[in-house]
Amino acid sequence: MKRIIMLLIALTLLSSAIYSPISVQAAPSISTHAEAAALIDVRSGRVLYSKQGDKTMRIASLTKIMTAIVAIEHGKLSSTATISKNAAGKEGSSIYLKLNEEMSLQHLLYGMMLRSGNDAATAIAEHVGGTLDGFVYLMNEKARMIGMEHSSFKNPSGLDQENHFSTANDMAKLTAYALRNPVFQEIVKTKVKKAPNPNEAWDYTWMNKNKMLNLYDGADGVKTGYTKLSKRCLVSSATRNGQQLAVVTLNDADDWADHSKLLDYGFKNYPLQTYIQKGDAIQGTEYVAGASFAYPVLDMEQSQVTSKIDLNKQGSIYFRMGELGKQEYLLNGKSIGSVPLYMKDSPRLKLKDNSAFSFTETGIGEVSVMDKWLFNLHFLMRVLFMGNSD
Incomplete structure (x- = not known):
């Protein structure tokens, strides 16, 4: 009798194993060399992978992503900036601007994003914000508006400074926001850019430092970064089959390989599904x-x-x-x-389609027309009543 019972139990378990539906496994785990990292789908804002994503860290020249999008939204690309002594003498990476040299905001943006020019970043900030403090205010207000809850900006270049920090998740949010701007997107995917040089007989020629543009099929951005304290930082993006992903790594000694791996991981495991068309x-x-x-x-x-x-x-x-x-x-x-x-x-x-920016899952709130209007009014009043803080 016991043998019969045991046989019936075994048959029951076997039939259950045969006829039960096959369970679909979650996305496989993945590792990187980064101290912190994030992978985001640009269109939806969904964070697909995060490693210590909310840890506040130095971000070096990844800061220039914020500088660029603020300048694009608040400046006139064809306007001409005059290079100040402060900008021309800025330490670190440079496009070698001269005192009193004139350059369009558009060309300064290319010099900043392709060659990571700290002189260009300073010139942009002074031109668009009136003062460095005025521009930094714009940077932090933009961070607040798009839900960067663990970030603080103190300068437009990313040079190491106390209380200048962000996180992998916050930088992923910022990158997704910026990549929805066609001007920003065009700049960061450019491999080589020429610009007029008033000081020499030849034009400036800027080659993009972002090696991902040549290393990864479909790569279309975004920005490199490095200081002795921050170590290697990188934001990259790529588009395949109509889906754009972006990766952020902070303090990653093997970032080119890790970015390729994370982008492959995202495209393979999280394909973009269309649920309805307009x-x-x-x-x-x-x-x-x-x-x-x-x-x-x-x-x-x-x-x-x-x-x-x-x-x-x-x-x-x-x-x-x-x-x-x-x-x-x-x-x-x-x-x-x-x-x-x-x-x-x-x-x-x-x-x-409504261009207002709203990421539900990542916590990025909608940037409404009213928000933008109040933002601009607040900045204008600040300039009028506080004056030049330099």
């Missing part, structure tokens, strides 16, 4: 999607993505503007994004 009908309703929505997910997460409709109240400002509600997408019950809902003949469908 103009698609919402099943069971008379509404259509006012924007497209895509999100990177593991194979095992596919079944965990759900959606729900949240309609706006009649008479609300959104409803009166034609936005009837939104279709929200959730991963395992947590919101990962949404698209507005319109009637299929709404004129708002002809407008470009």
Whole structure:
């Protein structure tokens, strides 16, 4: 009788093993040589990998990512900056600007991002911010607006300074934000740039220090960094099959190899899945999607993505503007994004997708038009009433 019972138990366990569905494994673990690292999907803002991602560390010239995006958003690219004594004499990496030399903001940005010129970074800050302090204020306000909760900027170049720090996760957020700007994206993917040189008979020729542009298929940015205290720092990005990923490593002696490995890891395990296209009908309703929505997910997460409709109240400002509600997408019950809902003949469908920046999972809040307006007003009032702080 005992043998029969044991046999039945064995058969039951065997049949269970044969007929139960095969479980899908989570993304495999991965290691790097970095003290801190992060991998982010640029479009969605989802952090796909993080190692000590919130540890505050020195970031060297990765700082210039913030300097560049602030200058692009608040300066006029065609405007001309005059190089001050402070800028011309700045220590560290340089594009060798001369005192009183004139250069467009656009060319200064290329010199800063391709050659990591500290002189260019200082000239940009003085030109756009009025003073270094004014520009640093802009940097920290931008960090606050996009949810960089563990960062503090004290200069535009990244030279070591007390209370000048960030984290791998924060720099990933910043990079994803900056890469959504077409001017920034064009600059950081450029391998070689020429610019007029008023001091010599030949033009400036700047070759990008970012070796990833030649080492990795699809690489399109972003910035190198190094000081004796920070050690090797690197942010890279790459695009494949319409998906752009960015990697941040801080204090990584083998960063070129680690970035290639992390980018491969992201593209393989977290492909971007499109859940709806702009103009698609919402099943069971008379509404259509006012924007497209895509999100990177593991194979095992596919079944965990759900959606729900949240309609706006009649008479609300959104409803009166034609936005009837939104279709929200959730991963395992947590919101990962949404698209507005319109009637299929709404004129708002002809407008470009809303460019406001919002990362749900990484904590980056939406940078609204009102936020930007208040930001600019605050800065203007600060300049008017505090004057030049130099």
